[in-house]
Amino acid sequence: MKRSDLQHHQHSARQYINGRWETGATTGIRRNPSDTAEVVAEYARADRRQAERAVRAAADALAAWSHSTAQRRADALDGIGGELLARQDELALLLAREQGKPLADALAEAQRAGQLFKYFAGEALRPHGETLASARPGVQVDVTREAVGVVALLTPWSSPLALPARKIAAALAFGNSVVFKPSERVPACGWMLAEIISRAALPAGAFNLLMGSGRELGSALVDGAAVDAISFAGSAAVGSRVTQAAAKRRARLQLETGGRNALVVMADADLERAVDCALQGAYGCGGQRCNASSRLIVEAPVYDAFVARLRQRVAALRVGHALEKGVVLGPLIDEAQLARNLEWVRAAREEGAELVHGGEAIERPSPGHYMSPALLLALPGHKAVRGDVFGPVACVLEAQDYDHALALANDVPDGVCAGICTRSLTHAPHFRRHARVGMTLVNLPTSAEDYHVPAGGRLKAAGDGARTQGRQAADFFTTLRTSYVCAG
DSSP, X not given: OOGGGGTTOOEEEOXXXXXXXXXXXXXXXXXXXXXXXXXXXXXXXXXXXXXXXXXXXXXXXXXXXXXXXXXXXXXXXXXXXXXXXXXXXXXXHXXXXXXOOOHHHHHHHHHHHHHHHHHHHHHHHSXXXXXXXXXXXXXXXXXXXXXXXXXXXXXXXXXXXXXXXXXXXXXXXXXXXXXXXXXXXXXXXXXXXXXXXXXXXXXXXXXXXOOSOHHHXXXXXXXXXXXXXXXXXXXXXXXXXXXXXXXXXXXXXXXXXOOOOEEEEOTTSOHHHHHHHHHHHHHGGGXXXXXXXXXXXXXXXXXXXXXXXXXXXXXXXXXXXXXXXXXXXXXXXXHHHHHHHHHHHHHHHHHTOEEEEOOSEEOOSSOOOEEOOEEEEOOTTOHHHHSOXXXXXXXXXEESSHHHHHHHHTOSSOOSEEEEEOXXXXXXXXXXXXXXXXXXXXXXXXXXXXXXXXXXXXXXXXXXXXXXXXXXXXXXXXXXXXXXXXXX
16 A cells, blocks of 8 residues: 555544444544644543443453463464464554554564464463472372463553554463553554454453553553453553552552663674664664663773764664655654653753754654654763653763673663673673663664563563563463372
C-alpha cells in the first residue's frame, strides 16, 4: 500500500471483553505524529465499569484456559504468531503511522511480535518442573509450575506491538487469563493485536482488551481484587504509583521503567564500530525506547576524535515522515513529548552542557512533531545526564580511565542495560560482571537484544528484576506447586 493510499485509511477500534467487541463509554482520536492532519484511528475509550467486567470475564475463563492442554495453548500461540508474520507489512504501516517509528524499524518490530508468539508456543509445550528424590523411602516429590491467575498487562507507546506481544504470549502460554491495556497513544496497534488474538479460539474471557485513560483504567486494574498479577512497562513516575498500589494488596508485580543506559568507549576500541554502536543505541527509533544508550562515556585519549566523528554522523541522520524512504528518525510521539525533550536540551545548556548538534524543533512538509537529534557534551552531575530523557538526545561524558568509566556507568539510580566498546580481554569480562544492569553488551549497540532470551533491569528504579522474555518469563507468570506422593 502506497503512502498516498493511507491518507484516509482509518481504524475504528473497539474494546474486546469476554469474547465480544463493544463500544466504549466515550471515543477518542489518534492522529499521525508524522502528519497531524491525518487521523489514524477513532477508538472506543472504556470506563471503570467495563474494566471491572473484563476482570470478571478473565476470572471466569481462568479454569478452562489454565487446565487446557499444553498442545491447545501452543497451537493458539503459534497461529497468532503466524498471522502476525503473514501480515507484517500491514502491521508495520499501521505502527509507523500511529507511533512515528520509521517504516524499517516498524517492520522489524512487527516481525519480532510474531517471533515472540512463535517462541512462547514452544514454551507452552516445554516441561517446566522437576521430579526430586525424597529424603524418605517410598516418597516421590514433584515440583510443577501453574498459572498465577488473572494478569493485567499495562504497556507503553514506545513499542506498541513487540512489548505487548512478549507479555501476552508469555501469560497465555502458561495458562493465565489476560486483561491487556495498551497506551492511549497507540490504540490502533493494541486493537490490531487484539483482533488477531480474537481469532485464536481462546475461551471467551481468556483475553480482553481495554483502551482509554491510563489513570482510570490503570487504577481499576491495579486495585482490582480479582487481578492476581500486574505486569507494567512505562515511566518511572507511574511505575512508582503502581508499585505502591500493588503492595497494598500484595499483588504480584513485574515492573519495567527504562533507564539511563550507558555505552562506554575505551581508547583501544575500534572507533568506527564504537560510533556505529553509539548512533544505533542512542538515536535508533528516535531514542524512544527503554534500552537507548543516552549516556556515552568515552575514555580521554579518544574523546575528541569520537565526538568529532559522532557529530558528523548525527548531522547526517535524515529526519522526516515515518513512511518516507531514507528517513532514519521519525517524529516524537506527540507534542508533549517533543516539548519535554526540547526542555531537557534547554536545561542542559543552562547548566553548562555544550550542544554540539541539533536539539531544535524542525519543520517538514507535513505538520508533525519533529526534532533534530541532539548531541551534548556534559558533566556527570547535569540533570540531562541523570534525568528521564526519552528521545533523540545523547550526552557524552569524558572518563580518565576504565575504573572511572565503570563508576560513571553505574552512577545512576536506574539502568536496564550497558555496553562497552573495547578490544581488551581484561576490560570486557570485568565490565560484564560489574556493570549494575540487567543486560550487558560488548561491541554492540545497547538495542541489540534477541527475542528468546531474558530482558529486564536489575533491582533498581529500572525494574523489579522479573524477566519478560526467554524461559525465565515463567518465574513471573507461574507459581510453584510442590507435591508429595507415597505409593501407600
